Amino acid sequence: MSQQFSYEIAHLIGATQLMAGFGLLYQRRVFAVLNTFAFQALALAAAAAWQAHVQHAPHLYVTAAIALLFKALAVPFALHWLVEKLGIHRTVETALSIGWTMIVGVALVALSIMLVLPVTAAASALTRESLALAMSVVLLGMLMMITRRNAVTQVVGFMALENGLILAAVSAKGMPLVVEISIAFSVLVAMTVFGIFFFRIRERFDSLDVAYLESYRGDRS
Amino acid sequence: MTLATLFDNPLLLILAIPLASAGFLAVLPSWRLASWLNIVVSGTTFAASLSLFVRRPEPTKLLFIDDFNVYLVALTTFVGFTTSLFSAGYIARESAAARLSDLHLRFYHSMYQAFLFTMLLALSANNTGVMWVAVEAATLTTVLMVSLYRSREAIEAAWKYFILCSVGIGLALFGTTLVYLAAQPVMGDGADAMAWTLLIGQAAKFQPDLLNLAFVFLLVGYGTKVGLAPLHAWLPDAHAEGPTPISAVLSGLLLNVALYALLRFKMLIAANPDTLAPGPLMVLMGLSSLFLSGFMLMRRGDIKRLFAYSSIEHMGVITFAFGMGGPLANFAGLLHMTMHSLTKSGIFFAVGAITQNLGTKRLNEITGLTVSHPALGWGLAIAVLAIAGMPPMGVFMSEFLVVSSTFARQPLLAVPLIIGLLIAFAALATRLTAMLFGDPQPAQRGHGPASGLSTALAYGPLWLHVALVMVAGLYLPAPLVAWFETVAKMLG
Numbered sequence: 141m142s143q144q145f146s147y148e149i150a151h152l153i154g155a156t157q158l159m160a161g162f163g164l165l166y167q168r169r170v171f172a173v174l175n176t177f178a179f180q181a182l183a184l185a186a187a188a189a190w191q192a193h194v195q196h197a198p199h200l201y202v203t204a205a206i207a208l209l210f211k212a213l214a215v216p217f218a219l220h221w222l223v224e225k226l227g228i229h230r231t232v233e234t235a236l237s238i239g240w241t242m243i244v245g246v247a248l249v250a251l252s253i254m255l256v257l258p259v260t261a262a263a264s265a266l267t268r269e270s271l272a273l274a275m276s277v278v279l280l281g282m283l284m285m286i287t288r289r290n291a292v293t294q295v296v297g298f299m300a301l302e303n304g305l306i307l308a309a310v311s312a313k314g315m316p317l318v319v320e321i322s323i324a325f326s327v328l329v330a331m332t333v334f335g336i337f338f339f340r341i342r343e344r345f346d347s348l349d350v351a352y353l354e355s356y357r358g359d360r361s
Numbered sequence: 362m363t364l365a366t367l368f369d370n371p372l373l374l375i376l377a378i379p380l381a382s383a384g385f386l387a388v389l390p391s392w393r394l395a396s397w398l399n400i401v402v403s404g405t406t407f408a409a410s411l412s413l414f415v416r417r418p419e420p421t422k423l424l425f426i427d428d429f430n431v432y433l434v435a436l437t438t439f440v441g442f443t444t445s446l447f448s449a450g451y452i453a454r455e456s457a458a459a460r461l462s463d464l465h466l467r468f469y470h471s472m473y474q475a476f477l478f479t480m481l482l483a484l485s486a487n488n489t490g491v492m493w494v495a496v497e498a499a500t501l502t503t504v505l506m507v508s509l510y511r512s513r514e515a516i517e518a519a520w521k522y523f524i525l526c527s528v529g530i531g532l533a534l535f536g537t538t539l540v541y542l543a544a545q546p547v548m549g550d551g552a553d554a555m556a557w558t559l560l561i562g563q564a565a566k567f568q569p570d571l572l573n574l575a576f577v578f579l580l581v582g583y584g585t586k587v588g589l590a591p592l593h594a595w596l597p598d599a600h601a602e603g604p605t606p607i608s609a610v611l612s613g614l615l616l617n618v619a620l621y622a623l624l625r626f627k628m629l630i631a632a633n634p635d636t637l638a639p640g641p642l643m644v645l646m647g648l649s650s651l652f653l654s655g656f657m658l659m660r661r662g663d664i665k666r667l668f669a670y671s672s673i674e675h676m677g678v679i680t681f682a683f684g685m686g687g688p689l690a691n692f693a694g695l696l697h698m699t700m701h702s703l704t705k706s707g708i709f710f711a712v713g714a715i716t717q718n719l720g721t722k723r724l725n726e727i728t729g730l731t732v733s734h735p736a737l738g739w740g741l742a743i744a745v746l747a748i749a750g751m752p753p754m755g756v757f758m759s760e761f762l763v764v765s766s767t768f769a770r771q772p773l774l775a776v777p778l779i780i781g782l783l784i785a786f787a788a789l790a791t792r793l794t795a796m797l798f799g800d801p802q803p804a805q806r807g808h809g810p811a812s813g814l815s816t817a818l819a820y821g822p823l824w825l826h827v828a829l830v831m832v833a834g835l836y837l838p839a840p841l842v843a844w845f846e847t848v849a850k851m852l853g
Contacts, residue, residue: 176627259570262546271542278535282528294524301531306540315541321534324494328527331501335520359553 146194150311152192152275157183157307158249161280164300165241170223170230170292174216177296181211184303185272191310194266200310203322207306210326211299218333219292226336233289241287248279269277270311277304295332302329371409372426372485372553375434378406379478383471388423392456392466394451399470403445406477407438418557425487427558429848433484433621436699440613442705443822446607447505447710450818454717455604458808465509469604476502477608479693489537490554492622493530496586499615500526507603513526518598525539525595526586533582539575540626543567557625563839564632572630573637577625580642589680590650593673600669601722605713610619612672613706618697624683624852631686631853643684646711650666650677655784658792663722664715667792668708671748675701675756675783680776682763683852685770691849693762696837700755700830704748707826711741714819717808724792729801738797740823747830749789750782755833 160180167173185208192200224229234241252275260268281301285294302325309318382402389395406450416522420426422812426434452469454463461469480501483495489737502522541554546564581592588596600608607642627643630636654674675697682694713739715730716722730738760782767775 142729231510231554259568259574260542262568263542267542272538275535279529282531285524285528298527300530301528305531305534308535312538312542313545314554315490315538315545316555317488317494317550320494321490328501331407331504332527334524335523 146190147269147273149360150187150190150266151269151273153183154311157303158273158276158280161277161300161304162237162242162245163285164284164296165245165280166238168232170290171220172230173232173293173296174219174223177300178212178216179299180205180251180303181215184306185212191358195313197305197314197317202256202319203306203310206212206322206325206326207303207314209301211303215299215333217331219336223292224331229290229291229337232330235289236316241283245280246285248283249276252276252279264313267311267313268270271308274304274308274311277301277307295329295336296352299330300310300330301349362603364747367459370421370424371412371416372418372424374799375406375409375413375438375780376424376478376481378402378409379481383474383478383602386470386474388466389467390463390471392452392463392751395466395467395470395684397450399473399807400442400445400449402474403438403477405443406481406673407435408807410435410438418652418733420487420710421714422552422556423488423491424485425558425850427842429624430484431852432695432699432844433617433846434481436702437480437484437614438478440610440702444613444710445473446608446818447561447822450815451604451606451713451717454811455807456486456809460808461509461604465492468701469506469509469585472502472506472753472833473606476506480614481754483618484621487556487558488552489560490602492605492625493537496583496619496622499618500586502531503603503607503611504606507599508510509604509607510602511662512602513737514598515602516594518602522595522599525592529582529585529592531576531582534587535625538583539578540629543575545592547705561632564629565634567633568631569635569637575844576626576639577642578628578638579609579623580639580646583619583623583839584646584680586671587616587623587676587680588650589646589674589676590653590673591649592784593653596667596673597669598699600666600672601663605665605709607718608669608712609706609709612709613702613736615718616672616676617702620683625682628852638640640684642688643680645684647677647679647681647684647773648781651681651778651781651785655781655798657790658785658788660814661723661792664712664727664796665709665722667724667789668705668712671785671789672701672705675705676780676783678763678782680761685688685774686853687766687770688846688849689766690763691852693766694758694844694852695848697759700759700833701748703826703833704744704754704756704830706718707823707830708741708744708748710819710823710826713746714816714823715741717819718811719802720807724796726795726802729797730798731797733801736820737823740820740827742797743824743827743831745789745793745826747834749786749793750755753834756831758834758837 157180163176186202188204253272256272278301281297284297297306307324388394417426479495481498483492486492504519504523508515544554547563553559585592592712627639630639650673654670679694682690685790747756750757750760
């Protein structure tokens with residue numbers, strides 16, 4: 141298999157993940173957000189499996205399996221169930237309109253490409269492009285956390301950010317501990333889902349909501 | 362691994378003791394026994410960490426000890442030990458007042474040891490990835506402890522802490538990956554390109570642009586955990602709503618560990634001549650933390666929030682000092698890290714005793730402490746004066762060094778630094794006089810009865826820390842000075 145072909149496939153999968161990142165930003169319904177996230181996690185699983193194949197690094201198949209079973213299946217199902225069980229709002233509450241969010245998102249992608257490509261001149265093309273895509277996914281995840289108010293959509297934003305981080309880690313050739321890191325992240329994610337359920341954080345994560353911060357500037361009495 | 366190798370490498374022992382205790386304390390039904398065992402194992406870990414000074418183990422693939430982290434390991438185990446003493450008395454009263462159930466307490470002790478384990482692992486890890494996993498695990502264990510009281514405020518504080526710090530360490534991981542990518546062409550694939558001991562020798566050959574980009578992510582990521590403005594939003598809530606012994610170790614230890622992670626990466630950047638200087642960014646974040654917290658200190662109504670903001674202030678001063686760089690400023694930063702750790706955890710011991718004695722955290726309900734509880738009131742007075750930077754205590758000395766080294770090199774930067782320090786000093790001093798003097802509060806509102814033992818367990822560690830800070834202000838042993846100097850040189 142030629143170098144070029146493996147690069148094209150990795151590029152395609154990475155770009156799919158980025159498109160899913162944009163997809164997350166323009167959904168208006170919580171269930172649609174969950175489905176889009178599951179799709180992004182699926183793309184991550186494919187990316188990890190492809191890197192495992194290209195780099196001859198069988199341990200990355202474990203990362204791919206975690207992404208597939210835990211993030212693409214278990215977590216979306218659990219969140220779906222939570223939304224129904226706790227009666228969480230089914231529509232996405234935005235702090236910034238969807239149009240503006242998309243524009244900022246495009247700007248962030250441009251920023252990461254402009255930042256990453258010049259500094260990675262020494263690395264292989266595969267690593268460079270993946271890294272630029274991964275950083276875009278990370279920044280889009282952060283953007284989602286900032287501009288969406290429900291606890292569930294914020295958690296999805298965090299997991300999308302994490303998808304980008306794992307994409308960067310699997311693309312860095314020969315990086316050790318990737319499996320351990322993806323397990324550590326899975327524990328974090330499981331905790332957030334558990335936290336929503338256990339503490340019934342239903343409406344929004346108040347403390348990131350600017351409107352709420354106004355009244356919270358002093359101490360709570 | 363056999364028992365012999367465990368005793369052969371004291372570092373493994375230092376990590377194994379808290380890890381094993383975390384498991385054991387989780388299944389031990391009696392919390393009373395657990396709180397004593399917690400003291401015993403924390404004391405043993407401290408004793409084991411002292412052996413590192415006598416004989417330093419060879420670095421392995423995963424763990425290492427050098428001049429820099431050995432003193433932080435010792436400090437962490439020491440404060441872990443004194444806090445376990447305070448915690449035993451605190452827990453007994455909380456349980457007597459039925460504020461915590463037996464199951465919560467079992468969980469609490471297990472998590473306390475797990476937390477110590479993760480911090481010690483982060484400090485001694487010889488691999489950037491292991492260090493990252495340890496810092497992440499430290500976040501998880503503390504989130505669980507901050508939410509221990511299960512009140513609405515506690516849960517919200519824990520959630521906020523969790524989300525903000527998760528994003529922070531997420532960005533730190535991206536930075537870590539970038540550092541690996543910078544190292545990989547030189548060091549080859551695999552674990553070598555993540556080992557501190559190997560990275561530092563080769564850092565000059567790494568690609569500088571990639572290191573610059575990585576450092577921005579690392580500064581924002583680990584900086585969130587240090588509590589630097591404007592990424593500090595989680596810190597006051599997490600300190601205020603958790604159990605007070607946890608506030609003491611969060612302020613005294615966890616912030617140091619996060620800063621240590623950042624400084625290790627700064628050493629790599631400094632070892633590469635073509636990178637941008639990381640100093641100005643750190644100086645800027647340090648100053649903004651100092652100013653923000655200085656003004657916030659003035660308006661606090663909650664005693665634990667007050668001292669949480671004071672922690673942001675001091676982390677700002679320390680980051681400023683390391684940002685200035687050079688032997689003298691680094692020396693001051695290291696000294697300040699130690700002094701802040703000791704003083705602030707001591708203050709939280711006093712705060713824990715005050716909230717339990719008076720049954721309130723509101724500052725306007727805390728008055729006349731010198732009349733109602735003289736030993737506590739005067740202990741708090743000395744500790745707060747120390748943290749505000751009054752001579753002759755240790756914090757004064759380190760702040761004086763920061764200011765004078767800044768004057769020598771960048772006189773203009775010294776002006777905002779001094780103004781910030783004065784604002785914080787004024788805010789703390791006015792708060793302190795209100796707490797110490799005036800009419801004492803009626804005593805019947807406290808949480809649970811104060812036995813002689815629980816009082817001794819609260820006041821003992823407080824006075825021990827106060828005494829250490831006072832002695833350090835008057836006299837630093839020559840070996841300690843020599844050693845701070847070596848580390849200051851390492852930091853570049």
